[in-house]
Amino acid sequence: MEQRGFGDLEAMIMDWVWDHQEPITVREVFEDLSQQRPIAYTTVLSTMDNLYRKRWLTRQRNGKAYVYRAAMSRAERSARLMKAAFDSGGDTNTVLAFFVEQMSTEQSAQLKAALSKGRRS
Numbered sequence: 001m002e003q004r005g006f007g008d009l010e011a012m013i014m015d016w017v018w019d020h021q022e023p024i025t026v027r028e029v030f031e032d033l034s035q036q037r038p039i040a041y042t043t044v045l046s047t048m049d050n051l052y053r054k055r056w057l058t059r060q061r062n063g064k065a066y067v068y069r070a071a072m073s074r075a076e077r078s079a080r081l082m083k084a085a086f087d088s089g090g091d092t093n094t095v096l097a098f099f100v101e102q103m104s105t106e107q108s109a110q111l112k113a114a115l116s117k118g119r120r121s
Contacts, residue, residue, distance in 0.1 A: 006056075010056075013029055013047055017070045023068065024067065024068055025065050026045045026068075029044055030044040056070070057071060058071050
């Protein structure tokens with residue numbers, strides 16, 4: 001699965017899907033987005049179809065329409081982006097050092113807890 005960033009509309013739709021964890025239809029997304037900005041139903045339809053073809057969404061037929069779900073959680077996507085950054089960022093120690101320097105105290109504590117938990121598993 002490609003890890004590049006989403007386009008603006010793709011990002012809005014993925015955020016909507018992640019925020020509404022139940023299966024959703026194009027119509028539901030369109031109705032919500034059209035209240036925020038002028039947008040055509042077919043634009044939402046084609047964007048969701050693109051996200052499906054890129055394997056960011058899964059879909060299942062429900063009557064005449066498809067219902068969509070995220071193929072992975074927002075947290076899983078973030079973790080994959082972090083791994084891709086480490087894999088492609090050059091010297092891993094330097095990348096990791098810059099990453100840790102940008103963390104808040106709370107985030108640093110969460111990282112330490114996750115590392116400790118990971119070592120016990």
